[in-house]
Amino acid sequence: MSSTLFDLTGRTALVTGSSQGIGFALARGLAEAGAKVVLNGRDEAKLAEAAARIQGARTLAFDATDHDAVRSAIDGFELSGGPIDILVNNAGMQFRTPLEDFPADAFERLLQTNVASVFHVGQAVGRHMVKRGRGKIINIASVQTALARPGIAPYTATKGAVGNLTKGMATDWAKHGLQCNAIAPGYFDTPLNAALVADPAFSGWLEKRTPAGRWGKVEELVGACVFLASDASSFVNGHILYVDGGITASI
Helix, strand or coil: CHHHHCCCCCCEEEECCCCCHHHHHHHHHHHHCCCEEEECCCCHHHHHHHHCCCCCCEECCCCCCCHHHHHHHHHHHHHHCCCCCEEEECCCCCCCCCHHHCCHHHHHHHHHHHHHHHHHHHHHHHHHHHHHCCEEEEEECCHHHCCCCCCCHHHHHHHHHHHHHHHHHHHHHHHHCEEEEEEEECCECCHHHHHHHCCHHHHHHHHHHCCCCCCECHHHHHHHHHHHHCHHHCCCCCCEEEECCCHHHCC
């Protein structure tokens, strides 16, 4: 039985923001566990390039911050491409500058990309899942869901919101057979963190601050994602799973 608990054969998984970085790694991992994956982003050329690297992957291009576009794309896919069994809300962005100098337009972009997209896509997919009485929603939170660091206060606020929105999804939809959880990555070597990875001072600080003593590798998030997407997590709801090398466990 244990061998089938994590088997995703026959299930369709939509991963937003999956042309690169964490989203692509999660999509590839879900595919390796048997899922039929659907990659999402705004750049159709980048999506096609990413899909070519995952056997059987499909693409669904839409702007996750545009409520009407999301609804139209999801409803259309459900009609023509079959049910979405697993949703990974991964689309996100970062902007770093001291809070006293933080541009208002950058703050609004963070809110739309990191929070509103989770609502828009979650609601559009969730409506179909509720009717079917089953579904898995996995939101990508952050170590900043629990911790703050200088220069990224608005980002920290958005990831705190993702954590609580996840709890709200579970509270509303668990009775309909959905499991809604979040993965909170620590510091991973991704394009979003390229500037920090290239900074010897920051990398040195991170290695001392993290009990595991290193940056995470995106592949190390796959196990958590497959767990939350599979029958193995059938009674896990509203949970935020930190995959962070122990950084939130230590001072």
